Amino acid sequence: MTIVEAFKHLNDAYGINLSIVYDPFDRERFVHGFLMTLLLSIVSMALSIVIGLVGAWLLGGRSRLLKGATTGFVEAFRNTPPLIQLLFFFFAVSPFLPGAVNSAGQVTPLIGGVGWAIISLSLYAGALNVEIFRSGLEAVPSATREAAESLGYTRLQAFRHVVFPLAFRISLSALNNNMVNLIKTTTLAYAIGVPELLYASAAIWSESLNVREMMLVMLATYLLLIAGYTGIMNRVERALRMPGTDV
Amino acid sequence: MDHHKLGAPIIVIKGVEKRFGETVVLREIDMVVHRGETVCIIGPSGSGKSTLLRCINALAPINKGSILVDGVEVNDPKLDKLAVRRKVGIVFQQYNLFPHKTALQNVMMAPVTVLKQDPREVEARARALLKRVRLEDKAGSYPGELSGGQQQRVAIARSLAMNPLVILFDEVTAALDPETKKEVLVTIRELAADGMTCILVTHEMAFAREIADTVYFTDGGVIVESGPPSQIFQAPQNPRTRAFLDLVL
Amino acid sequence: MFETKLTARGVAIAFAAAAFVAAVSLAHAETASPAAASILSLVVKWLPLIFTGFLLNLLVSVLSMAIGTVAGVPLGLAQIARHRVVQRCASAVTQFTRNAPWLVLLFLTMFLLPFQFRLFGQSIPFPAWIKAVIGLAIPVMGNVSEIVRGGVLSIPRAQWESAESLAFSPTQTVFKIILPQALKRMLPPWMNLYAILAMATPLIAIVGVQDGLTDVRGALVAENRTDLLLPLYATLLAMFFIYCYPIAMATRALERRAEVKF
Ligand SMILES: Nc1ncnc2c1ncn2[C@@H]1O[C@H](COP(=O)(O)OP(=O)(O)OP(=O)(O)O)[C@@H](O)[C@H]1O
Ligand SMILES: [Mg+2]
Numbered sequence: 023m024t025i026v027e028a029f030k031h032l033n034d035a036y037g038i039n040l041s042i043v044y045d046p047f048d049r050e051r052f053v054h055g056f057l058m059t060l061l062l063s064i065v066s067m068a069l070s071i072v073i074g075l076v077g078a079w080l081l082g083g084r085s086r087l088l089k090g091a092t093t094g095f096v097e098a099f100r101n102t103p104p105l106i107q108l109l110f111f112f113f114a115v116s117p118f119l120p121g122a123v124n125s126a127g128q129v130t131p132l133i134g135g136v137g138w139a140i141i142s143l144s145l146y147a148g149a150l151n152v153e154i155f156r157s158g159l160e161a162v163p164s165a166t167r168e169a170a171e172s173l174g175y176t177r178l179q180a181f182r183h184v185v186f187p188l189a190f191r192i193s194l195s196a197l198n199n200n201m202v203n204l205i206k207t208t209t210l211a212y213a214i215g216v217p218e219l220l221y222a223s224a225a226i227w228s229e230s231l232n233v234r235e236m237m238l239v240m241l242a243t244y245l246l247l248i249a250g251y252t253g254i255m256n257r258v259e260r261a262l263r264m265p266g267t268d269v
Numbered sequence: 270m271d272h273h274k275l276g277a278p279i280i281v282i283k284g285v286e287k288r289f290g291e292t293v294v295l296r297e298i299d300m301v302v303h304r305g306e307t308v309c310i311i312g313p314s315g316s317g318k319s320t321l322l323r324c325i326n327a328l329a330p331i332n333k334g335s336i337l338v339d340g341v342e343v344n345d346p347k348l349d350k351l352a353v354r355r356k357v358g359i360v361f362q363q364y365n366l367f368p369h370k371t372a373l374q375n376v377m378m379a380p381v382t383v384l385k386q387d388p389r390e391v392e393a394r395a396r397a398l399l400k401r402v403r404l405e406d407k408a409g410s411y412p413g414e415l416s417g418g419q420q421q422r423v424a425i426a427r428s429l430a431m432n433p434l435v436i437l438f439d440e441v442t443a444a445l446d447p448e449t450k451k452e453v454l455v456t457i458r459e460l461a462a463d464g465m466t467c468i469l470v471t472h473e474m475a476f477a478r479e480i481a482d483t484v485y486f487t488d489g490g491v492i493v494e495s496g497p498p499s500q501i502f503q504a505p506q507n508p509r510t511r512a513f514l515d516l517v518l
Numbered sequence: 519m520f521e522t523k524l525t526a527r528g529v530a531i532a533f534a535a536a537a538f539v540a541a542v543s544l545a546h547a548e549t550a551s552p553a554a555a556s557i558l559s560l561v562v563k564w565l566p567l568i569f570t571g572f573l574l575n576l577l578v579s580v581l582s583m584a585i586g587t588v589a590g591v592p593l594g595l596a597q598i599a600r601h602r603v604v605q606r607c608a609s610a611v612t613q614f615t616r617n618a619p620w621l622v623l624l625f626l627t628m629f630l631l632p633f634q635f636r637l638f639g640q641s642i643p644f645p646a647w648i649k650a651v652i653g654l655a656i657p658v659m660g661n662v663s664e665i666v667r668g669g670v671l672s673i674p675r676a677q678w679e680s681a682e683s684l685a686f687s688p689t690q691t692v693f694k695i696i697l698p699q700a701l702k703r704m705l706p707p708w709m710n711l712y713a714i715l716a717m718a719t720p721l722i723a724i725v726g727v728q729d730g731l732t733d734v735r736g737a738l739v740a741e742n743r744t745d746l747l748l749p750l751y752a753t754l755l756a757m758f759f760i761y762c763y764p765i766a767m768a769t770r771a772l773e774r775r776a777e778v779k780f
Contacts, residue, residue: 101762102755103717105724106731110755114747169365172326173379173431174354183382187369206619213724220622233629241618241626248617264368266413 039232042239048226055222056243062139062208062218063247067201069144074151074197081156092152099149105210108142112214139211147204154200158193159185191262191269198255202248219243276304279434279466280325285334287320287490294320295490298334302435302483307461308468309477309498312487313513318470321487322437325468327353339434355383358428358436362443364420366412372399372423373408376430384431391430398426402456418449422456429460436460438469474517478502486510561749564737568750571730572757574647575719578729581651582719583712586658593659594666595692608663615660621721627653628725650722658715665707669700709769713762730754 029043041048080092099107116138121129133141162185170180209220217225219240227236263269280302287295295317302308310318323329325336327343327350336343343353366375376395380386399405402422412420421441428436438457442450454476461467461480471477477484477498484501486494486509494507502518505511596608615623627649634643673696681691723731734750 097763097766098759101713101717101766102758103720105718105720106751106755106758109731110748110751114751117744117747163365165361165363165365166367168328169361170367170379172328172354172359173427174351174383175379176351179382183378184367188367191369202617206617209619209621210721212621220619220625224625237622237626237629241622244619244622245614245617262369264413265411266415267368267411269368 039230039235040239041226041230041232042236045230048230051217051222051226052219052239055217055219058136058217058222059205059208059219059247062136062143062211062216063205065140066143066147066204066208069140070147070151070200070204071197073144073148074155077148077152078155078159081152082159096149096152099146100153104142104146104207105213107146108139108210108214111142112138135211135214135216139208139214139216143204143207143210146207147200150200151197154193154196155189158189158196161192162188191264194255194259194262194269198252198259201255202251205248205251206244278302279304279339280468281335281337282325283335285321285324285336286332287317287324287329288332293490295324295331298492300485300492300495302466302468304434304466305464306466306482307480308483308485309481310468310470310485310487311472311474311477311513312485312493316487317490318487319439322359322439322468322470325435326357326359326437328359351383355431356434358431358433360421360424360428360436360438360441362440364412364417364424366420366424366427368412371409371411372404372415372419375412375423376426379427380430395426395430398429399423401429401459402426403452416449417445418452421445421449421453425453425456425460435466435468438467438471440470440472442471442473472517474502474514486513488513557745557749560741560743560746561753564733564741564750565753567737568730568733568754569757571728571733572754573730574727575722575729575731576716576761578647578651578654578722578727579712579716579719582654582658583715585651585655586715587662587708589655590659590662591666594663595670597663597667598670600688612660612663612667615656616664618657620654620657620718621724623656624650624653624721624725627656646725647722647727650725650727653725654715654718654722658711661711662708665704665711666700668707669704670696672703673699706769706772709765709772713765713769716762716765717758730757 026044029040033039033041033044042052043049077092077096080088083089112135116131116133119132122132124130166188167180167185170184171177175183208218211218212220212224215221223236223240227233230236278301280300282298282300285295285298286293298321300308310321312318320329324331325338325343327348331344334344338353339356341353341356342348343350366372367378370378373392373395376398377388377391380391380394381388396405396408399408402425404419404422404426407415407419407423412423415423425436425441441457442453445453450473454473457467457469458480469477469481479498481498483495484498485492486501486505486507488509494501494505494510500506501510502514505514593608593612596604597612599605599608628646631649631652632644633646633649634641636642670692677695677699678691681695686695720729720731723729723735731754734754737750738746
């Protein structure tokens with residue numbers, strides 16, 4: 023008996039319907055959903071870190087206008103629901119952008135659901151990252167930076183070799199927390215029809231009528247995804263540890 | 270120590286004034302330091318000793334006067350501050366090592382990043398310097414794993430790695446217990462004996478008396494009195510100096 | 519001081535941004551249709567309904583927080599229990615409920631809980647919004663559990679030992695000595711969790727509970743005007759902001775006060 027047959031039998035005999043194992047169509051949907059979740063997570067993580075760094079840098083800069091604008095951005099995004107932010111971008115902002123003309127001559131939105139999900143998730147997580155990096159930078163003693171400057175480092179060299187590596191280590195655990203939350207928040211893309219893991223699972227259970235099984239499979243997949251991320255990050259944290267300190 | 274071994278003036282400070290906003294922290298400071306000289310600055314807390322060192326190292330700009338380091342005006346706005354800092358090393362009370370790097374890397378970092386020297390050549394020199402401060406077996410340790418005295422000696426080695434003309438020491442033993450204090454003082458004494466130009470801010474009067482060629486007493490942002498240690502400690506001219514010494518000796 | 523000034527400026531700018539969005543959408547409407555001026559009146563017209571829906575969001579958030587806290591405190595204490603099995607189980611439940619996406623847990627309770635249940639032969643309906651409250655209370659429980667654990671562990675060992683030396687029982691030590699001290703440290707993260715929960719409540723619209731977000735969408739369908747999209751969504755965003763921002767500020771003020779103590 024092959025594995026496929028075994029799972030068919032499981033369904034017929036016991037009513038445990040794991041269609042993603044024996045049904046190629048369901049399996050493909052599920053795998054694509056997983057890959058989409060992975061894509062949303064990775065791209066949004068990268069962008070949110072860039073946003074966080076740029077924001078923290080602007081907060082430390084001279085321009086009061088840019089500082090104020092950054093603070094406004096951070097407060098606006100971290101004090102409103104991420105789901106409504108996403109819908110706001112997808113439904114309310116999108117129509118203002120010029121459309122693109124596709125090969126068939128139709129006008130389609132320049133940015134689709136996946137694009138808006140990435141933008142929205144990145145801005146939300148990015149706003150939180152700004153705060154995380156800012157407090158990390160603040161926690162680096164000015165005396166340490168001064169020690170670098172007294173050795174002849176330029177401001178940029180001191181930042182690159184001393185201040186940033188320290189601030190990054192200090193920020194790392196808060197950053198990881200936020201990134202785990204970002205992975206969980208990718209489920210919101212369901213609301214604008216992006217076929218990520220939750221959307222794919224829901225499509226499968228509503229057609230194959232196996233809500234219970236698919237829920238468990240989906241839940242397990244998310245937990246594994248997060249365990250995987252945490253596992254990698256634990257290694258990174260260990261590699262970056264500064265012996266003799268709390269960080 | 271004997272004055273005849275001293276060389277040409279290397280730091281010339283004239284009429285320096287330093288303000289923080291309205292408050293004048295240093296005024297009318299004059300000081301000449303010769304090559305190979307060991308200068309000790311003593312004085313009550315808040316008298317501006319640290320500020321003076323920071324001005325010499327261009328960490329703090331001055332408001333009036335001039336500071337020449339090896340003939341270069343530190344206060345010149347056109348001046349490359351980094352050039353001055355490469356000639357003047359500074360060691361701080363709180364060590365300020367880079368906690369994410371090992372002792373060896375702390376010593377190597379600046380020559381490699383700032384002076385773009387060959388890492389292999391720098392490493393050999395850094396190991397020699399660690400040996401000089403008696404820490405060759407701690408090369409791979411991180412600052413968090415070292416005692417205060419060991420960290421301070423790494424900081425001294427880190428400064429020496431830049432081959433400075435002068436090293437400034439700002440109360441480098443103030444945070445240490447008596448036992449580790451001694452290790453650091455021994456290191457500084459050896460440096461001075463080797464002919465390194467040193468300016469020390471210190472509260473260790475016995476040490477100042479033993480090691481200094483010239484002692485400066487500062488109070489309220491001015492140099493009240495200066496001279497060889499025999500004069501300052503045994504026959505102070507100014508009543509303020511006398512009062513201070515009565516208090517600390 | 520500096521912080522406060524910065525955040526005060528943050529509010530000003532956030533409001534300026536909201537006003538800007540409103541102005542842009544109004545100006546856009548102006549050029550788009552002659553009936554433009556009515557856009558403000560349309561927002562005003564729908565405001566009461568949206569606000570009522572928003573109140574349901576708040577109700578759900580308060581109930582979920584209450585249930586999640588009541589369930590999370592013992593779970594958190596179980597996480598630091600001496601009993602190995604109890605401690606392992608509590609940690610596993612905590613990790614599971616913290617790491618699962620909120621929306622997934624919401625789906626789970628909506629689908630897997632019955633829509634009515636029988637008690638003493640009576641069938642009692644189990645309305646969707648109560649299921650949603652439970653769905654949101656689950657991750658709250660996990661997070662509260664972790665907050666309690668962290669708070670208790672942050673109290674120095676010496677406190678336990680001195681209580682023990684005074685012949686307090688372990689239970690007495692926890693409730694009389696440790697928890698009162700830990701409470702102060704647990705308050706800021708607990709408030710932060712509440713703000714996050716409040717901002718997660720629109721998720722219940724996805725699983726079919728009528729909240730503020732549902733009302734915004736209903737209004738948009740009823741009016742069928744694209745120029746209303748921006749102002750109506752912005753209105754709901756503003757409601758949440760006005761509710762959550764003061765909580766965030768209070769949390770930060772408490773955190774800073776705690777920092778000063780050390
Ligand atoms: N960044 C600053 N802004 C304002 N005032 C300052 C600053 N740095 C130092 N001061 C003031 O300058 C004066 C001299 O300070 P400095 O640190 O040079 O004293 P010090 O002699 O080194 O004292 P100590 O022995 O305590 O180290 C003090 O009154 C101090 O308050
Ligand atoms: Mg000082």
